[in-house]
Amino acid sequence: MIGRGNGNLSGKAERPGRAVSRASSSDDLKTGLPNAKKKVDTKAAWREARKLMMQHRRSLSIGLVLMLVSRLAGLLLPASTKWLIDDVIGKNRHDLLWPIAFAVAGATVVQAITGFALSQVISVAAQKAISDMRRRVLNKVTRLPVRFFDEHQTGVLISRVMSDAEGIRNLVGTGVVQLVGGVFTAVVALGVLFYLNWVMTCAILVLLVAFGGGMTTAFKKLRPIFRERGKINAEITGRLNETLNGIRVVKAYGTERREQVVFAKGVHRLFRNIASSITGVSATTSGSTVVVGLVGFVIFAIGGPAVVRGDMTLGQLMSYTAFVGILSAPVVSIASIGTQISEAIAGLDRIREILELPTEIDEDARRDRLPVIRGDIRFDHVSFEYNPGQPVLKDVTFDAASGSTTALVGSSGSGKSTLVSLVMAFNRPTVGRVLVDGRDLDDVRLVDYRSHLGVVLQDNFLFDGTVAENIAFSRPSAPREEIEHVARLANCDEFVRGFPKGYDTVVGERGVRLSGGQRQRIAIARALLADPRILILDEATSSLDSESESLIQEALGRLRGGRTTFVIAHRLSTIRSADQILVLEHGEIVERGSHAELMALGGRYRTLHDRQYQWEQNRFINPGEELTAAEDVETAKA
Numbered sequence: 001m002i003g004r005g006n007g008n009l010s011g012k013a014e015r016p017g018r019a020v021s022r023a024s025s026s027d028d029l030k031t032g033l034p035n036a037k038k039k040v041d042t043k044a045a046w047r048e049a050r051k052l053m054m055q056h057r058r059s060l061s062i063g064l065v066l067m068l069v070s071r072l073a074g075l076l077l078p079a080s081t082k083w084l085i086d087d088v089i090g091k092n093r094h095d096l097l098w099p100i101a102f103a104v105a106g107a108t109v110v111q112a113i114t115g116f117a118l119s120q121v122i123s124v125a126a127q128k129a130i131s132d133m134r135r136r137v138l139n140k141v142t143r144l145p146v147r148f149f150d151e152h153q154t155g156v157l158i159s160r161v162m163s164d165a166e167g168i169r170n171l172v173g174t175g176v177v178q179l180v181g182g183v184f185t186a187v188v189a190l191g192v193l194f195y196l197n198w199v200m201t202c203a204i205l206v207l208l209v210a211f212g213g214g215m216t217t218a219f220k221k222l223r224p225i226f227r228e229r230g231k232i233n234a235e236i237t238g239r240l241n242e243t244l245n246g247i248r249v250v251k252a253y254g255t256e257r258r259e260q261v262v263f264a265k266g267v268h269r270l271f272r273n274i275a276s277s278i279t280g281v282s283a284t285t286s287g288s289t290v291v292v293g294l295v296g297f298v299i300f301a302i303g304g305p306a307v308v309r310g311d312m313t314l315g316q317l318m319s320y321t322a323f324v325g326i327l328s329a330p331v332v333s334i335a336s337i338g339t340q341i342s343e344a345i346a347g348l349d350r351i352r353e354i355l356e357l358p359t360e361i362d363e364d365a366r367r368d369r370l371p372v373i374r375g376d377i378r379f380d381h382v383s384f385e386y387n388p389g390q391p392v393l394k395d396v397t398f399d400a401a402s403g404s405t406t407a408l409v410g411s412s413g414s415g416k417s418t419l420v421s422l423v424m425a426f427n428r429p430t431v432g433r434v435l436v437d438g439r440d441l442d443d444v445r446l447v448d449y450r451s452h453l454g455v456v457l458q459d460n461f462l463f464d465g466t467v468a469e470n471i472a473f474s475r476p477s478a479p480r481e482e483i484e485h486v487a488r489l490a491n492c493d494e495f496v497r498g499f500p501k502g503y504d505t506v507v508g509e510r511g512v513r514l515s516g517g518q519r520q521r522i523a524i525a526r527a528l529l530a531d532p533r534i535l536i537l538d539e540a541t542s543s544l545d546s547e548s549e550s551l552i553q554e555a556l557g558r559l560r561g562g563r564t565t566f567v568i569a570h571r572l573s574t575i576r577s578a579d580q581i582l583v584l585e586h587g588e589i590v591e592r593g594s595h596a597e598l599m600a601l602g603g604r605y606r607t608l609h610d611r612q613y614q615w616e617q618n619r620f621i622n623p624g625e626e627l628t629a630a631e632d633v634e635t636a637k638a
């Protein structure tokens with residue numbers, strides 16, 4: 001992905017304007033989340049959860065049936081206690097002993113089988129749901145506008161896709177089924193308990209209702225902690241991702257220690273968060289133990305005298321005790337399952353925030369198709385602001401005819417990259433229109449328009465694959481001959497063949513195993529293969545040795561041929577051959593024309609040119625880059 005949010009891996013100095021927009025502004029971990037301070041929107045999250053459950057209703061229904069059979073089978077053992085004591089032992093009905101024993105054994109086998117089948121069905125469904133959700137979130141994320149990536153840490157987004165999606169396991173998986181199963185068992189057990197002794201059961205019910213109230217309060221308190229945990233996790237991952245990506249810069253400035261401290265602070269926050277939730281979770285678990293104890297006390301206090309009075313048989317009391325055991329197990333597990341479900345809901349809420357964001361192509365449906373273009377671009381009184389009230393481009397109007405080259409020059413921060421981002425439809429004009437072949441870019445499908453774009457930037461992003469895969473990135477189905485053909489045109493072929501594995505050489509993350517010049521030529525080959533109508537070039541400011549320089553210029557010359565090209569220009573050769581030069585200052589076009597015209601005009605362009613060309617033969621250094629240039633001169637003198 002091409003965007004400013006990508007950290008500089010190369011370890012080389014960044015251009016000043018870019019450094020500003022890329023640098024993370026503080027040492028503190030940033031949220032990078034939409035509505036980070038908001039509380040969990042349980043209602044909306046439940047809506048999502050219900051949608052998920054509906055999608056997986058088949059496996060959930062099978063799971064529930066299996067669960068009910070399993071639980072019913074589990075009730076036979078406590079029920080049989082009464083018959084064993086009152087009938088087999090009390091009334092000497094020895095003929096009933098074996099049938100009861102076999103029934104209990106059979107029920108246990110049924111319980112084991114249904115339990116096994118249950119986890120098979122439900123766990124597979126849960127994993128499927130996780131994969132689906134991950135896919136859904138990523139599909140959404142990749143369709144979000146470039147602006148979104150400028151504002152959010154990569155790691156935070158990774159965490160949304162991977163960790164938060166994992167949590168939904170508890171909603172479509174064992175969590176929710178166990179919860180339902182637990183409630184079912186509890187209700188049946190309660191019915192039996194009422195039948196056996198309603199007074200004692202009323203007392204127990206009071207205890208359980210009080211416990212239920214306590215649990216609700218506890219979960220209300222725990223939910224924000226879980227939400228916060230997801231946030232902290234995402235922030236730590238985000239920062240870690242930046243640190244590791246920028247490891248060369250970290251090492252070059254010796255800031256390892258500072259990074260360690262930032263990380264340590266992050267993990268400590270995570271630790272505090274987990275510790276506080278552990279307190280809450282164990283408090284609820286202990287609470288349930290206390291309730292079970294109190295229930296035992298009630299049985300002693302009310303059940304004992306009832307047997308003595310003859311209101312209950314001994315078998316009934318034993319059965320009652322066993323049913324209370326059956327009741328207490330789900331009550332305890334409801335506590336931990338509730339915690340898991342709370343966590344899942346918090347994760348789902350964070351995912352929902354992303355899923356609800358409008359994507360770039362949401363509006364494509366109402367837009368016109370754009371299968372072929374000539375490539376005429378027109379800026380019609382375009383103004384643009386990143387932040388309200390701070391115009392970055394002001395009333396920019398120009399025409400770039402199909403096949404022509406427009407060179408952009410101007411001070412650092414004058415708006416060159418912003419102008420180009422509007423050509424790529426990464427940003428939309430605040431005022432005015434950008435037209436392609438006379439049609440407003442706002443009215444044509446983005447997907448179609450972007451298929452006509454090609455880019456070669458300073459920081460060309462290569463993926464950790466082979467050279468061939470990187471060239472074919474723009475058209476994965478391209479045959480090898482075509483890949484090699486464009487590689488020859490881009491002057492890559494020779495150095496690629498020099499590698500032992502040729503085109504199958506792995507370039508490393510972001511192409512670290514290649515030199516800057518080699519990366520650039522691969523990017524040119526990639527653009528050639530895409531065969532775009534509109535080309536964006538961001539020429540490198542750093543000087544390459546004259547041989548690679550001329551190889552790159554030659555390759556770029558071939559690439560530009562016949563395409564509408566916008567180039568943030570630093571090479572005199574590019575500027576001279578451009579059809580028009582736009583000189584930008586503070587977001588305004590202050591001069592325009594060909595090199596000869598602008599030189600003759602004797603204005604801003606001439607000043608820039610004369611000031612820099614007295615000592616630089618080839619490079620056009622935009623103001624703000626003088627320091628590097630001056631250093632170059634010093635080096636040259638030395």
Ligand SMILES: Nc1ncnc2c1ncn2[C@@H]1O[C@H](COP(=O)(O)OP(=O)(O)OP(=O)(O)O)[C@@H](O)[C@H]1O
Nearest residue numbers: 016017018021150386392412413414415416417418
């Ligand atoms: N994502 C952004 N959010 C807010 N402001 C931005 C963003 N990107 C750039 N800017 C601001 O817009 C202005 C123009 O920046 P831009 O990158 O277009 O200039 P430039 O001419 O390309 O500079 P350079 O040659 O140094 O790259 C600068 O003041 C910059 O701080």
